[in-house]
Amino acid sequence: MSSIDLTGRRALVTGGARGLGAGMAQALTAAGARVMIADVLKDVGEQTAAGLEGGGFVELDVTSDSQWEAAAAHTVAELGGLDILVNNAGIEVTQLLADTDPDEIKKMLEVNILGTMLGIKHGFRTMRPGGAAGGGGSIINIASVAATIAFPAIAGYSATKSGVDRLTRVAAMEAGKLGYGVRVNCLYPGLVATDMGVKLAVETAGLGLFESPDAAVGAVIELTPSGRLGEVSDMADAVVFLASDASRFVNGAGLPVDGGMGM
Numbered sequence: 001m002s003s004i005d006l007t008g009r010r011a012l013v014t015g016g017a018r019g020l021g022a023g024m025a026q027a028l029t030a031a032g033a034r035v036m037i038a039d040v041l042k043d044v045g046e047q048t049a050a051g052l053e054g055g056g057f058v059e060l061d062v063t064s065d066s067q068w069e070a071a072a073a074h075t076v077a078e079l080g081g082l083d084i085l086v087n088n089a090g091i092e093v094t095q096l097l098a099d100t101d102p103d104e105i106k107k108m109l110e111v112n113i114l115g116t117m118l119g120i121k122h123g124f125r126t127m128r129p130g131g132a133a134g135g136g137g138s139i140i141n142i143a144s145v146a147a148t149i150a151f152p153a154i155a156g157y158s159a160t161k162s163g164v165d166r167l168t169r170v171a172a173m174e175a176g177k178l179g180y181g182v183r184v185n186c187l188y189p190g191l192v193a194t195d196m197g198v199k200l201a202v203e204t205a206g207l208g209l210f211e212s213p214d215a216a217v218g219a220v221i222e223l224t225p226s227g228r229l230g231e232v233s234d235m236a237d238a239v240v241f242l243a244s245d246a247s248r249f250v251n252g253a254g255l256p257v258d259g260g261m262g263m
Helices: 019-030 042-050 065-079 102-127 155-177 195-206 213-222 232-243
Strands: 010-014 034-039 056-059 084-087 137-142 182-189 254-257
Touching (some): 010 019, 010 065, 019 034, 019 042, 019 084, 034 042, 056 065, 065 102, 084 102, 084 232, 102 137, 102 155, 137 155, 137 232, 155 182, 195 213, 232 254
Parallel strands (some): 010 084, 084 137, 137 182, 182 254
């Protein structure tokens, strides 16, 4: 558990209804922040938010500019400001390059890249001087170890998460040049046994790339010097660090939290 104190900070976590996002929201809350969960999964999101002291829930399709504007305004109105934005919402489609489905790739591009860009847009507009919050802050984009390794059947996902890395660095430079007072960093999570992680193991095995889902997981562990899969808490603690003053001179960076898999 993190010893970092985020008391008084206000955070918005996209894709926070379950999985990594829920863990990140819980860790930020445990560190003292008030957290607004944003997700398309209304029932699950409201249930998760109910367990966060001082937090809340807002329905958000990250590909919608108008919904982003409303979510940012709702967060400021309910929490009294916005200091931390975690662009975690994302989707993964498993397919071989020879079987590329353009519609599925477009969905990933819209959620993983456009959704992150719109998050940065409205985070900047809210946090910068003259914005509704106006006190600066920290934006944390969730990329993936897939941006740094060559793993079969996730070419489209890898491409979108590589794009998140580039967006992060340009955003940090723009924020600095324009005096926004907002740091922008990204995280490269390793494979975690969330619904998305299990789905990847099952689907790569289904494509004949591994003998079984367990063999797929074993292949990931074999590539990981730490010798295990990641845990939600590993990623959540890293988000708390990047949200805090402990990382005050970390900007435009990509932090691998993958047990060494992507080195």
